[in-house]
Amino acid sequence: MTSTELASYLKETQFIADLKSDTKNAVIEELLQPLVDAHLVKSKHLVLMTLKQRETLGSTGIGSHVAIPHCRTLSVSEIHIVAGLSRNGIDFDGIDGKKVQLFFLILAPPQEETNRYLPILGKICELAREKKLREQMIKAQDLNEFIRIIQKGK
Amino acid sequence: MGRNQVELLVLYHDIQSMLLDAKQEEDCMGFTMEGEEKLKEAMQEVERKIETRYLRTFERLKTRYSHPIVPVQDGTCLGCFSRLPTSYNERGRNEQEVFTCENCGRLLYWVA
Numbered sequence A: 001m002t003s004t005e006l007a008s009y010l011k012e013t014q015f016i017a018d019l020k021s022d023t024k025n026a027v028i029e030e031l032l033q034p035l036v037d038a039h040l041v042k043s044k045h046l047v048l049m050t051l052k053q054r055e056t057l058g059s060t061g062i063g064s065h066v067a068i069p070h071c072r073t074l075s076v077s078e079i080h081i082v083a084g085l086s087r088n089g090i091d092f093d094g095i096d097g098k099k100v101q102l103f104f105l106i107l108a109p110p111q112e113e114t115n116r117y118l119p120i121l122g123k124i125c126e127l128a129r130e131k132k133l134r135e136q137m138i139k140a141q142d143l144n145e146f147i148r149i150i151q152k153g154k
Numbered sequence B: 001m002g003r004n005q006v007e008l009l010v011l012y013h014d015i016q017s018m019l020l021d022a023k024q025e026e027d028c029m030g031f032t033m034e035g036e037e038k039l040k041e042a043m044q045e046v047e048r049k050i051e052t053r054y055l056r057t058f059e060r061l062k063t064r065y066s067h068p069i070v071p072v073q074d075g076t077c078l079g080c081f082s083r084l085p086t087s088y089n090e091r092g093r094n095e096q097e098v099f100t101c102e103n104c105g106r107l108l109y110w111v112a
């Protein structure tokens, strides 16, 4: 998975430059909403439940102001990513307790022949752990800038 | 009741997928998985709500397929790609009754 391939999953309607939520549950729902609005999700409440279960398994807040809520669900028929930024940061009980500003929501169908889901997840983790990229992503003003930053990664 | 049962089967399935991915997410990506026991308990809670006949079907299918429940899209079972009868499609889509594919036997979830 290259940064350019990853960037091809990002869409204007699936980028939220200024998240309004201030709690963990609310921000997960806010990130999911563009997919619901675009009818890309069969059942919003089922997906929310599954994402919540994933957080039970372990917080997807990976530290350094980044969280990557994700799950496989029968409710979608292809992989979808929503990226979002919070200017003030949101408590997400991540591993270092820091407020989260950079979010990637990833949904994937259980049966996924292209096998892209885990590589995408891995790539996002890798980029988000690069201090310089992460700091720039958090400050991005729009999707184009966000994508340009991602493409600076390997 | 139908809708509820289909959704429980979907949730049950999706939690199982999650547990299968957990190891790779932990080993290769550094996610922490301190809640595995808690999630298994949550899964058992879902399991208890599923009617025995559906659960039996699910478990029996699991010995044959990695995904005992599959999506239906455009009237087609995405497990075996056979077309489903029109009557199934209407009831499955609108009432979310629990159906199995006549061809492959998998449980069905209408997504479109």
Ligand SMILES: [Zn+2]
Pocket (backbone or CB within 6 Å): B077, B078, B079, B080, B081, B082, B101, B102, B103, B104, B105, B106
């Ligand atoms: Zn079938």
